[in-house]
Amino acid sequence: MRYEFYYWPSIQGRGEFVRLALEEAGADYADVARGSDKDGQGVPALMELLNGKTVTTPPFAPPFLRAGKFLIGQSANILLYLGGRHKLAPASESGRLWVHQLQLTVVDFIKEVHNTHHPIASSLYYEEQKEEAQRYTEKFRELRAPKYLGYFEQVLERNPAGDKFLVGRSLSYADLSMFQLVAGLRYAFPNGMRKWEKKTPRLVALHDRVAARPRIAAYLQSPRRIPFNESGVFRRYSELDG
Numbered sequence: 001m002r003y004e005f006y007y008w009p010s011i012q013g014r015g016e017f018v019r020l021a022l023e024e025a026g027a028d029y030a031d032v033a034r035g036s037d038k039d040g041q042g043v044p045a046l047m048e049l050l051n052g053k054t055v056t057t058p059p060f061a062p063p064f065l066r067a068g069k070f071l072i073g074q075s076a077n078i079l080l081y082l083g084g085r086h087k088l089a090p091a092s093e094s095g096r097l098w099v100h101q102l103q104l105t106v107v108d109f110i111k112e113v114h115n116t117h118h119p120i121a122s123s124l125y126y127e128e129q130k131e132e133a134q135r136y137t138e139k140f141r142e143l144r145a146p147k148y149l150g151y152f153e154q155v156l157e158r159n160p161a162g163d164k165f166l167v168g169r170s171l172s173y174a175d176l177s178m179f180q181l182v183a184g185l186r187y188a189f190p191n192g193m194r195k196w197e198k199k200t201p202r203l204v205a206l207h208d209r210v211a212a213r214p215r216i217a218a219y220l221q222s223p224r225r226i227p228f229n230e231s232g233v234f235r236r237y238s239e240l241d242g
C-alpha cells in the first residue's frame with residue numbers, strides 16, 4: 001500500500017516523528033504537501049482533508065496519514081498504527097501500550113519545547129512574546145528539559161532486556177523519536193544540551209545508533225530530510241539558550 005503522508009512542507013515539526021518511522025520501515029509513501037504526489041497539489045490537498053466538509057473523521061491538525069480507507073491523525077496515533085504494521089513496536093499488547101505511552105510523553109515534551117518560543121499564542125510571532133518566552137524558557141532549561149531527558153534515560157537504564165533500546169531488545173518508533181529529540185535539542189539549545197547530555201549517556205548512544213541505521217542514515221543525507229529552521233518546533237534563538 002502506498003501511504004499518503006500529510007504535513008506542512010517546509011518544516012520537520014511533529015511530522016518528523018512519522019517521517020522517521022516511514023523511512024525506517026522502507027514504506028512506500030508520498031509526502032503529499034511537499035508535492036511528491038497528488039499531481040503536485042501539495043498544500044491544497046492537505047487543506048482539503050483538513051477543512052473538507054465531507055470528511056467524516058477529520059484530523060484536528062497535521063500530521064495525518066491516509067492508509068487505504070483510514071485517515072489517521074495525531075502523531076502518536078499514526079505511529080501506533082505504523083508500529084503494528086511494520087514491526088516498529090512489540091507484538092504483545094503490554095509492549096505496544098508501553099511504547100505508545102512513551103510516545104505520548106514525547107508529544108507532551110514537544111508541546112513544552114514549542115512553548116519556549118510560543119508561550120502565549122501560536123497565532124503571535126515569537127517577536128511579540130519574547131519576554132514571556134524568556135521567562136518560560138528559564139524554567140524549561142532548569143527543570144523541564146532535564147526532567148524529560150532524565151526520564152527517558154531511566155527507561156533505558158531499567159529496560160530488563162538491556163539499555164540498547166527503550167523497550168525490549170529491538171527497535172521501536174519510540175527509539176526513532178529519541179533520535180529526533182536529541183538532534184532537535186542540540187539544534188535549539190546547544191549550550192543547554194551540552195550540560196544535559198552529560199547525565200544522559202544512554203540516550204546519546206541511542207541517538208548515535210539510530211543515526212547509523214542504514215535507512216535512517218540514507219534519509220538524513222537525502223533532500224527528503226528538511227533542515228532544522230526557525231519555523232519548526234526546534235528553533236535556534238541564542239537568547240533562549242542561556
Ligand SMILES: N[C@@H](CCC(=O)N[C@@H](CS)C(=O)NCC(=O)O)C(=O)O
Pocket residue numbers: 013014015061062063073074075076107
Ligand atoms: N498532538 C498533535 C499536535 C498537532 C499539531 O499541533 N500540529 C501543528 C503543526 S506541528 C498544527 O498545525 N497545529 C494547528 C493548530 O493547532 O491549530 C500531534 O502530535 O500530532
